[in-house]
Amino acid sequence: MSKIELKHIDKYYGKNHILKDINLTIEDGDFMTLLGPSGCGKTTTLRVVSGLEKPQNGFIYMNGKEIVNAAEAHFEPPAARGLNLVFQSYALWPHMTVYENVAFGLKIKKTPKDEIDRRVASALDRMQIGQYAQRYPTELSGGQQQRVAIARAIVSEPSLLLFDEPLSNLDAKLRVDMRSELKRLHKETGSTIIYVTHDQIEALTMSTKIAIFFEGVLVQVAPPLELYNNPADLRVADFIGNPRINFIDGKGKLDGKDLVVKTVDGETFRFASENLVEGFRPSGEFDAVIGVRPEQVTIHRTRKHDTDVAAKVYTVMPAGSETIVDVMVGKTRITIKELGITHYEHDDIVYLELNPQKMNVFDKASKKLVKYAVVD
Amino acid sequence: MRKVTTENYSKSKRLKNQIKAVVTNPYNLIVLVAIILLAYLILLPLLDMITTSFTLSAKDARRIHGDVGQFTLYYWQRLLASNLSKSLLYIPLRNSLLIACCVSFFAILLGSVLAWLMVRTDLPFKGFFSTAVIIPYMIPSWCKSQAWITMFKNERIGGAMGFVQGVTGWAPPDWLAYGPIAIVIVLTLHYYAYAYLLVSAALNSINSELEEMGGVLGAGKATILRRITFPLVLPAMLSAVILTFSKSIGTFGVINFLGSKVNFSTLSSMLYSNSKSQNTQMAFAMAIIMIAIASITVFVNQQLIGKRKSYATIGGKGGRSTPISLGKHKPIITGILLIFFAVGVIMPLVILVAETFMLQEGNWSLSNMTLYYWIGDGSKKDIMEGLPGIFRNPSFLNALKNSLVLTFTTAIFGTIFGQTAGYICAKGRGKVHGGIVEQLVFIPYLVPSIAFGAIYLSMFSVSHGPIPSLYGTFALVVLVSVVKHLPFASRSGTSNMLQISGELEEAATIEGAGFFKRFISIVFPLAKGGFISGFMLIFVSIMKELDLIILIITPKTATLPYLAFQYQNGNSTQASNAVAVVMFSIVFLVYALANIFGDADLAKSMGG
Numbered sequence: 001m002s003k004i005e006l007k008h009i010d011k012y013y014g015k016n017h018i019l020k021d022i023n024l025t026i027e028d029g030d031f032m033t034l035l036g037p038s039g040c041g042k043t044t045t046l047r048v049v050s051g052l053e054k055p056q057n058g059f060i061y062m063n064g065k066e067i068v069n070a071a072e073a074h075f076e077p078p079a080a081r082g083l084n085l086v087f088q089s090y091a092l093w094p095h096m097t098v099y100e101n102v103a104f105g106l107k108i109k110k111t112p113k114d115e116i117d118r119r120v121a122s123a124l125d126r127m128q129i130g131q132y133a134q135r136y137p138t139e140l141s142g143g144q145q146q147r148v149a150i151a152r153a154i155v156s157e158p159s160l161l162l163f164d165e166p167l168s169n170l171d172a173k174l175r176v177d178m179r180s181e182l183k184r185l186h187k188e189t190g191s192t193i194i195y196v197t198h199d200q201i202e203a204l205t206m207s208t209k210i211a212i213f214f215e216g217v218l219v220q221v222a223p224p225l226e227l228y229n230n231p232a233d234l235r236v237a238d239f240i241g242n243p244r245i246n247f248i249d250g251k252g253k254l255d256g257k258d259l260v261v262k263t264v265d266g267e268t269f270r271f272a273s274e275n276l277v278e279g280f281r282p283s284g285e286f287d288a289v290i291g292v293r294p295e296q297v298t299i300h301r302t303r304k305h306d307t308d309v310a311a312k313v314y315t316v317m318p319a320g321s322e323t324i325v326d327v328m329v330g331k332t333r334i335t336i337k338e339l340g341i342t343h344y345e346h347d348d349i350v351y352l353e354l355n356p357q358k359m360n361v362f363d364k365a366s367k368k369l370v371k372y373a374v375v376d
Numbered sequence: 377m378r379k380v381t382t383e384n385y386s387k388s389k390r391l392k393n394q395i396k397a398v399v400t401n402p403y404n405l406i407v408l409v410a411i412i413l414l415a416y417l418i419l420l421p422l423l424d425m426i427t428t429s430f431t432l433s434a435k436d437a438r439r440i441h442g443d444v445g446q447f448t449l450y451y452w453q454r455l456l457a458s459n460l461s462k463s464l465l466y467i468p469l470r471n472s473l474l475i476a477c478c479v480s481f482f483a484i485l486l487g488s489v490l491a492w493l494m495v496r497t498d499l500p501f502k503g504f505f506s507t508a509v510i511i512p513y514m515i516p517s518w519c520k521s522q523a524w525i526t527m528f529k530n531e532r533i534g535g536a537m538g539f540v541q542g543v544t545g546w547a548p549p550d551w552l553a554y555g556p557i558a559i560v561i562v563l564t565l566h567y568y569a570y571a572y573l574l575v576s577a578a579l580n581s582i583n584s585e586l587e588e589m590g591g592v593l594g595a596g597k598a599t600i601l602r603r604i605t606f607p608l609v610l611p612a613m614l615s616a617v618i619l620t621f622s623k624s625i626g627t628f629g630v631i632n633f634l635g636s637k638v639n640f641s642t643l644s645s646m647l648y649s650n651s652k653s654q655n656t657q658m659a660f661a662m663a664i665i666m667i668a669i670a671s672i673t674v675f676v677n678q679q680l681i682g683k684r685k686s687y688a689t690i691g692g693k694g695g696r697s698t699p700i701s702l703g704k705h706k707p708i709i710t711g712i713l714l715i716f717f718a719v720g721v722i723m724p725l726v727i728l729v730a731e732t733f734m735l736q737e738g739n740w741s742l743s744n745m746t747l748y749y750w751i752g753d754g755s756k757k758d759i760m761e762g763l764p765g766i767f768r769n770p771s772f773l774n775a776l777k778n779s780l781v782l783t784f785t786t787a788i789f790g791t792i793f794g795q796t797a798g799y800i801c802a803k804g805r806g807k808v809h810g811g812i813v814e815q816l817v818f819i820p821y822l823v824p825s826i827a828f829g830a831i832y833l834s835m836f837s838v839s840h841g842p843i844p845s846l847y848g849t850f851a852l853v854v855l856v857s858v859v860k861h862l863p864f865a866s867r868s869g870t871s872n873m874l875q876i877s878g879e880l881e882e883a884a885t886i887e888g889a890g891f892f893k894r895f896i897s898i899v900f901p902l903a904k905g906g907f908i909s910g911f912m913l914i915f916v917s918i919m920k921e922l923d924l925i926i927l928i929i930t931p932k933t934a935t936l937p938y939l940a941f942q943y944q945n946g947n948s949t950q951a952s953n954a955v956a957v958v959m960f961s962i963v964f965l966v967y968a969l970a971n972i973f974g975d976a977d978l979a980k981s982m983g984g
Contacts, residue, residue: 014806051885051886052885071390072386072389072390072393073389073390073391073393073397074389074393075393075397077885077888078885078886078888079885079886079887079888079889083886084886084887085882085883085886087879087882087883088879089877089879091877091879091880091882091883092883093880093883093884093897093898093902094902095901095902104884104887104889104897105886105887105888108887108888108889108893109888152883156887
């Protein structure tokens with residue numbers, strides 16, 4: 001049961017400013033994912049929370065109790081924070097058996113022997129590796145080692161569990177299996193989880209909230225679908241989603257209270273005023289970027305509506321359950337995701353149905369979102 | 377909501393917390409103790425040496441009418457610019473540089489070619505060759521010079537016939553038996569092992585796809601070797617050059633064995649004789665010059681290698697390695713190598729052993745064979761002045777005991793200090809304290825062995841603060857051995873500790889394990905292999921050490937190499953050889969044990 005607050009956290013390695021004024025609140029029971037490209041500071045944030053790194057500035061509170069006060073050089077030792085950590089490399093001690101690895105922390109806390117046995121057995125059973133208790137880590141597969149690492153972290157029933165890219169060393173299939181197990185673990189234990197990954201699918205599928213980092217700056221904190229539908233700026237929009245979001249450059253201006261954007265290829269879109277970001281008041285014309293997700297575009301072989309946009313097929317990539325179609329509208333390439341298998345020939349002329357409701361609009365200068373997408 | 381600003385904190389609390397964090401962390405205390413100890417044992421002696429060379433001694437005060445202890449340029453002037461300079465400094469310096477340059481050149485050439493043949497070609501009998509090639513490394517260089525003398529000495533200077541003259545009747549000329557040529561050959565046969573080990577490690581890490589790519593683009597074997605392989609191992613070869621160069625400059629045993637009879641002197645032998653005759657100041661001035669040369673070599677090497685240091689790892693390990701076919705040259709090359717090992721490695725050993733059974737030197741007839749030098753009772757008054765064979769000789773038994781005690785104590789302390797320093801270097805990478813420790817432990821590497829011994833002799837002959845005078849004690853021999861081997865011990869410690877991922881320790885920190893608990897439960901069990909091999913390597917290196925401790929040793933603290941050295945100088949060649957045979961039997965045994973029980977890695981053992 002843990003609520004974590006990070007306030008004004010700054011971390012430097014030498015002259016490198018790694019974390020820039022991070023403010024983040026993680027509510028009790030959250031599955032908070034720290035997401036971002038490599039080197040963005042997400043792992044450092046995790047290590048600052050764990051106590052393995054000391055920030056130069058800022059405060060951390062755990063359930064209202066101060067655990068870090070950089071100004072007074074007060075840093076609660078990691079073991080006193082009631083948390084546990086699963087490392088990317090698993091960090092299993094190779095000279096100890098699975099049982100010894102999991103029991104290590106309990107032994108340090110001088111837990112009675114039968115209590116240790118009971119709790120280790122329960123943790124191993126939960127991770128379905130009870131039969132390997134007497135093996136050494138090197139005698140286990142990567143997936144099994146991963147389970148040992150998690151068992152070691154949960155055996156002390158910490159109120160806060162930290163995961164540092166735990167699935168990145170697993171093969172694709174195991175990764176999908178472990179995702180659902182971790183999600184279930186979160187539900188069952190009810191502990192707060194902070195989870196670091198650069199894999200957006202992991203982030204979107206598992207978290208209750210995602211904090212997205214770029215270059216040491218916390219850019220947006222939001223539930224996964226909100227982050228997907230309404231990324232706070234162009235970088236987030238570009239980072240989240242696979243296939244990537246389509247960007248269409250254009251010129252925007254207010255027409256009455258509505259926003260009108262004319263694209264470089266000559267199409268005009270009108271966006272209703274109620275979906276604009278509050279306080280957005282452009283003076284005159286501005287450079288705008290329309291963002292539209294590949295699955296929000298519908299392809300027709302013939303023109304169905306007057307507003308449909310003509311396009312020419314560039315490539316078709318069938319992937320079984322879905323087909324990715326790239327088309328050219330004028331000089332802009334648009335990626336479209338269709339369900340099932342569809343067939344187009346290169347250079348076929350098709351018609352795209354685009355719904356302004358479901359589009360984002362960004363201000364190119366500030367890179368900020370100015371119009372929300374409304375997705376049902 | 378709490379108001380959070382950076383102003384409302386208490387400065388006294390901050391200070392209290394900071395002090396608490398430093399003091400309660402045993403790691404900080406260990407670092408502090410290590411830095412103080414290293415400064416005391418390494419920096420202080422160096423400073424002491426420099427100031428001593430500018431201070432007038434009692435012996436010379438009367439002669440030049442000065443006050444004892446006053447600042448003087450007398451010694452430097454005498455060394456650098458007096459009518460004695462030529463024989464005191466310039467000729468020995470020229471000889472030293474000549475020897476070091478020749479040895480470096482030939483040793484690197486030989487070692488690199490052997491490494492290439494062994495690693496990259498389809499040479500047959502690789503198993504045998506790879507063992508044979510490192511045997512010379514295990515035999516101390518002064519043993520080899522003994523073997524050389526046994527082979528080539530002539531009656532004119534040696535007093536008795538050597539093997540060559542005994543068998544063929546041809547008396548080898550003086551220039552072959554003694555002097556620079558003999559010294560260069562003996563040292564080359566000793567130091568090529570460094571180049572071999574370093575270059576073969578570099579070659580092993582080159583992915584042969586890099587060479588194959590050259591082949592795909594149409595380059596011939598010679599071009600590939602010259603344009604691809606050679607540049608990739610160049611950094612390793614340069615490292616081998618500086619190692620060989622600085623070791624050759626500091627070597628004394630070989631110079632004494634092969635040079636003294638023809639009055640061939642080098643800086644190291646001048647340093648020895650000056651130190652022996654109480655000319656401490658002169659000896660120190662020479663030591664400073666030797667240190668300067670070694671430092672320049674290291675500096676030049678760093679400039680030359682620069683960023684290329686990491687070349688060898690770019691290709692990465694685990695790449696395939698396809699041996700290059702030697703084609704029609706294979707039998708010839710194999711033959712040459714076999715002859716090389718037979719003549720250069722096996723034969724000297726055999727002769728050395730054989731001579732211990734010869735009652736009279738140089739008499740190679742069967743009737744002359746005896747076990748007298750091993751187990752004789754001392755009844756023959758004309759042999760060794762009536763001393764019994766070594767196994768009945770109390771001074772031998774004393775030296776054997778001393779050697780074993782010295783090697784064990786030094787290896788234990790050296791391993792502990794080395795691994796601790798290595799731990800600090802590994803954990804403190806990129807931090808100030810790590811840098812300081814790394815620099816400090818490197819300094820003894822720059823100080824030639826004989827100079828190092830001279831400094832410790834002078835510094836610890838008098839009591840220093842809480843430390844009493846250590847002159848003539850066993851403790852001093854242990855101390856100098858431990859400190860001199862720190863660069864190698866700590867380097868092996870660093871690489872040992874770097875293998876232990878920091879996350880393994882962090883995982884234990886998270887579980888609440890304190891520093892000592894982490895060290896005992898995590899670091900030590902994982903580093904155990906490295907501890908053991910580090911121990912073995914120091915053991916072996918100290919067992920054969922002569923140059924370093926020759927000035928410090930007294931009859932009471934004599935070791936096996938020292939006894940052999942004394943016997944040799946006292947013209948008891950057979951007894952000297954017998955001592956040497958015992959000594960390197962121990963070295964071989966320990967080596968075999970290290971290879972069987974530990975993963976002792978020769979490349980880490982450049983302690984020499």
